[in-house]
Amino acid sequence: MPKVSILMPACNVEKFLRECMDSVVNQTLEDIEIICIDDGSKDATGDILDEYAEKDSRIKVIHKPNSGYGHSMNVGIDNATGEYIGIVETDDFADLNMFEELYAVAKRCNADVVKSNYYTYVSHPEPQSTYFEVLKEYDLYDKVFKPVEHQDIFRVRPCIWSGIYRREMLLEKKVRFAETPGASYQDTGFAFKIWASAERAVLVKNAYLHYRTDNTNSSVKAATKIYCLCDEYASIDAFILDNPEVKEKVEKLVVSLKYESYRWNLFRLALEYKYAFLLTMHKELVEAREKGLFDKSYFTDRAWENANRIVDDMDGYFDDTCRGELKKYGSVEELSVAANKYWKKSKKLQKKIDDMEASTSLKVGRAITCIPRKIKKALRK
Secondary structure, three states, X not given: OOOEEEEEXXXXXXXXXXXXXXXXXXXXXXXXXXXXXXXXXXXXXHHHHHHHHHXXXXXXXXXXXXXXXXXHHHHXXXXXXXXXXXXXXXXXXXXXXXXXXXXXXXXXXXOOEEEEEEEXXXXXXXXXXXXXXXXXXXXXXXXOEOHHHOHHHHHOOOOHHHEEEEHHHHHHHOOOOOOOOOOXXXXXXXXXXXXXXXXXXXXXXXXXXXXXXXXXXXXXXOHHHOOHHHHHHHHHHHHHHHOHHHHHHHHHHHHHHHHHHHHHHHHHOOHHHHHHHHXXXXXXXXXXXXXXXXXXXXXXXHHHHHHHHHHHOHHHHHHHHHHHHHHHHOOHHHHHHHXXXXXXXXHHHHHHHHHHHHOHHHHHXXXXXXXXXXXXXXXXX
């Protein structure tokens, strides 16, 4: 059994791929397996991965039709055989000692999860990595702790690629990625499920992973992605229903996390999209309050006031928070026209997604996910 299985999802990343692959194949921890999942790339990504696999028997390349980040990661988990699982996204790169050091901590502490800080990286105007201490607020470095007993840790940025996870825990607790289209926020649900499942977690102050922030193709700001957070929280809700031993401990926490995430999403949207998203936010918060899941102890005073305002007076909240942006439309009628255009666009998009999910070609594509490329070519002849 390899010590660590490193999952590397890849889609049209030929520009960054060699730098990333070199950082993984040259890890000082040699007892690893490297699982590369080519998600229907249209550039040279697949060929580059095959090239590396021919030179290193530890590399397994899985070519599959494009079906999104979540499905790619689940394919990786299903094919992993290591004691722990790590993730390196293929537009980033890792320090060569990353997995040796994380694995050493995991073994010393018998940990289910080990998380580190990371670097933000830009390549222009000059290559530069900047240490980002995302874990500094939690005062938990080098201590073994149970996340559900230290619930502030659920509020940390997901950064799922800065740690390793015991594979046996993922399988036992059925920790999976939401298989929504594209690559938008699937780390949100996965990170929550990890914290909720782990009995023994450790935080490390060092950073090892260089997270690229200047890849324009990785943007999650497209209008078509504004409801992806809702899908992630639906997967979180389903997960805690399937795990009653953690449900009572985290279900009120989830409501406050949902409020924070949805509010962040609301304020990054263009105005014509805001009202429709706020309506979704309102409905979900109303449902949570009716179930008795609103608990002031999980909110700041300001957040508590705003969450209740959204439930009780959504239109007033919208008017107060978006008043400045409303001016550019000149009138409510102009805003209504813009919002209606978006609504029609989103309905058409949802139909396309539904058709894609129901298509025979996608189902067949997923069924043959693990067939090597050469066999696929033979089947097409």
